[in-house]
Amino acid sequence: MTSVSNSRKGWGIAAAACAGLWMIHDGSGEVTPPVPSAAQAFAAGPSVHTDAAADPLSPSAPLRLRIPEIDVDAPLTDLGLAPDGSLEVPPAADRNLAGWYGNGTTPGAKGTAIVAGHVDNARGPAVFYALGALKKGHRIEVDRKDGRTAVFTIDAIEVYAKDRFPDAKVYGEADRAEIRVITCGGAFSRQSGGYQGNVVAFGHLIGVR
Template sequence: MAAPQSSDSNPSASGTGSFTFGRTLLWPAAAAGLGLLMIFNSFGTAEDNKPLTAPSVAAPAPAAAPPAPSAAVSPSPTGLFMPRSNPTKLQIPSIAVNAPFTPLTIGASGHLNAPPPHDTNLVGWYKGGVTPGERGAAIVAGHVDTTTGPAVFLQLQFVKQGATVDITRADGSVATFKVDSVEKFSKASFPNDLVYADTPNAQLRLITCGGTYDRKAKDYKDNVVVFAHLDSTKHP
């Protein structure tokens, strides 16, 4: 599953939505193309000429990437993690999210395909990356809205530090993540290394669109990214 190489020195090109290939050697090559997702395959209202439910957010982030969240870097490869098992359900109680997963793949263009645009209660996970709970940074992406109405991650920007994110997995286990921070980045200067870098412990990134809606481009200018770490597990 080859992906085009980025023109810059970062593991992925500017944009968002790429995935950390946590335990494999595919990460340096594949991330270059995956990083273009939010630019070319927006998790927003890409088909309409106006947003249906534009998020209420502050001005776009400055070009320089903000300091790394506390969970973005770990001093050692130790910590809680789980064996591989595909995610089946995402729950974020604080914003009333309860949604099934769909696997995401790389399309013919070399970019990661977005979840179906007309299913407003569905989140996507790149099936070639680590599963949520495995050692590494699992990436979950969803629409903020679509042409049919508000979508699953409409309220993602309002998640608070310390909130929990529960992911039920195919083996019956539940991975519970605790939110470390919620950041908003300009798509024009997206900090790929911060968001997509491999991690020595089990982490999670939740990504959607946000910020100002560009009517001409039919896309949001920013991305909202939730950084979280694995806090506890439940097994059947």
């Protein structure tokens, strides 16, 4: 079993491995996922719904993730590193499965937790198909093994071309409990290997249930 770690060393491995991570090379090519609007980017300023950060929790493995506004209710599997040093991806056949980097920060603990999943597969939309439709102030909830549910608010949703992915901005360490939810996005080109970018939702911990 992949160990749960909140260490800076483990996070450094993730940061080095994750650039362009969710460039899925299949996908139906028959659907068009929502694209985040400019109003939801950091550059547009904070949302009126932005909430103060809650105190971080102790590390505990995540079990399930919910995003009520886009009807996501998905189990989480931990992901390690592939032989080439890149982060593993969740099995594409299960369209309602997301993954988290098991050697990095656990959602709700101090630092930057990474959650990711497919936008679609050869059969159609998958778990994070509608990620780009989210807005600042929407909620992400993560059920944890310790029985607590970490509640995050979304600070911004941005889309990046794969050759301009801002590693430090997305994967950099944080002094509070933060989360990133990542999927494929941007233009789709079968000739160029699928989606040409990534959609990233940025959030921070605001409460615990």
